[in-house]
Amino acid sequence: MTFRELPTLEQCAARLEAVFPRAAFDSTCSNPLAAAAAAAMIYVDAVVDDDTPSPDDVWVRPTTCLWLSDDVYVRADHDSRTAWRTAALGSNAKRKVVELQKSWGLDFNQRYGDNTRETLRDETFPLWLELGAARTRPGVTTTSPLPRWALARTFADLLNPQLTGDALDVAINAWRDARMTPGARMKAHVAQERRAQTHAVEVTLPNGVRRSLEPGAASLILKGVIEDWAPRRLVDPAVLTVSEPGAKIYVADAPLLQRLGMKIDVSTLLPDALLIDVGTDPAEVWMIEAVASDGPIDEPRRRELIDWAATQRIPPADCRFLTAFVSRNDGPAKRRLKDLAEGTYAWYLDEPQSELLWTKIADQSDPL
Structure with a gap:
């Protein structure tokens, strides 16, 4: 399995703002917490097919996105990402993540506190789901402790750091046309037109x-x-x-x-x-x-x-x-x-x- 190239957090924030401008969409779609969540999902490869996601795909909990620190994020090699994902998504996840990072000589300095998970669970992820950017795990209820969130593949493609300039603009507009409702597209269009006027x-x-x-x-x-x-x-x-x-x-x-x-x-x-x-x-x-x-x-x-x-x-x-x-x-x-x-x-x-x-x-x- 090949992991995706990692965007920086700054790139994630900029892409989210480009797709979901704050003049038109709730800021929880593109704020720094949302950027950290998107980066974490890319890091562990929680990316699924837009139309036919499988329960066996990689899925995350909100806390998964909160625990990923800068010190871990720079470990972009395949083995490190696989090991951290295995620890973060299993049972007794936090203890295992702490132990893994200790074995790497890293303190456990999570990016956000666990009490921030409600913002992702109740606001950011549901909005991404509504707008076509995220998917939920089939057969897993909202009250289940199992990981149940992932990025939609076509949306994750927009976070590719190699996609820039006019090609990025074309890709964002194509994604909106294919995945957003007419009302959401109108919001994005108005915000984009206003910014470029x-x-x-x-x-x-x-x-x-x-x-x-x-x-x-x-x-x-x-x-x-x-x-x-x-x-x-x-x-x-x-x-x-x-x-x-x-x-x-x-x-x-x-x-x-x-x-x-x-x-x-x-x-x-x-x-x-x-x-x-x-x-x-x-x-x-x-x-x-x-x-x-x-x-x-x-x-x-x-x-x-x-x-x-x-x-x-x-x-x-x-x-x-x-x-x-x-x-x-x-x-x-x-x-x-x-x-x-x-x-x-x-x-x-x-x-x-x-x-x-x-x-x-x-x-x-x-x-x-």
Whole structure:
């Protein structure tokens, strides 16, 4: 049997972040503990077929990944890896690992404490399983003390230190296409596109007109709102204005604005995008804020927008409010979701099929 070439822990961490960017996926998929676990699984060759894993393959416990120290990891020869694996995966495993390392002249300095195993067992490994990176041992229950976790072979291939540059990017994208769900692929795609965004963002409006927006995450969010959210959510959407950095306001449909009797003043703090659903009666005016760093529709902002709408003779009942984020995992979304105004919606670029509504519950209890 031939063991795989060992990546460094730094390489493992970088590969995990490339496959599961933290802007889109839970950090337990790619944090230092996850990198140590992936390295340990490669070290003992806990790598199985993606589709037909066998109970007789090599499997690990979470503690196996915690015990592997740097001093052991540098012993990359076949005999050392086989001996350590035999000790770590059998009965009385910890005692045998201590004895083996003592025979090598090494102290037992495990990388993480045993109480860290719950993070791997309950978070990292289940997420890897869900995303296609790991497999569980057939016929072994979750409560069994037997080793039951391994990397999927096609995912382990991505940790090959010889795979670099464009070839690595191609391999990661091919793996995502083959193994991830459409929703997970969308999350990864959005995070990857955001990271690489250095040029103008091209957006196609509902009327077919194309418009270039400033580079950046906010423009990517607006592109998603206009091209994806609006067709899903609105009956007959039209984009009235798009605001950009530098007090620039793009008037997308001047004739419609004129028919509606609306006047746009660049000195007014307009929302990032102003849309109207002309397919409803009365027409609904949607005020959109794209939050790449800050600026959700909180209560003060909602009142400002309603006041502005009043100057345009738009009744409050016809106003709708949407705060759009990159991802639920993105920092601004985590910080600012709690501040959303009542009666407003939230939408995420990497989960375009869903939206959130923060609304008051109608009290159905009988009066005393």
